[in-house]
Amino acid sequence: MNKRKATQIIRGQHAIDGAGVHLRRVLGTNNIADFDPFLMLDGFDSSNPKDYLKGFPWHPHRGIETITYLVKGKIEHGDSLGNKGVIRDLECQWMTAGSGIIHQEMP
Secondary structure, eight states: OOOOOOOOOOOOEEEEETTTEEEEEEESSTTGGGGTTOOOEEEOOOSOGGGTTTOEEEEEEOSOEEEEEESSSEEEEEETTSOEEEEETTEEEEEEOTTOEEEEEEO
């Protein structure tokens, strides 16, 4: 395994995704080539429910793996394969999109 040294600290940029969720996008902007094979890393940390309550309604993915790690709170997940569940404090969900899947994550 090749080791890499940290060359910079990235604070992230404010972004809005899903149905209006306010987040901090750390990876997935113009710096994507620096972090191959990762495509995106978002952080959510708000005490204002308006920043996140609309969640991430049904949307597609293909050819990627998504990882949701929840520090505190609860997110309901569902997908087009019929899988559903709740992600809670300090839990992780790993989804393989394969040739295509539609899913949602809602607070």
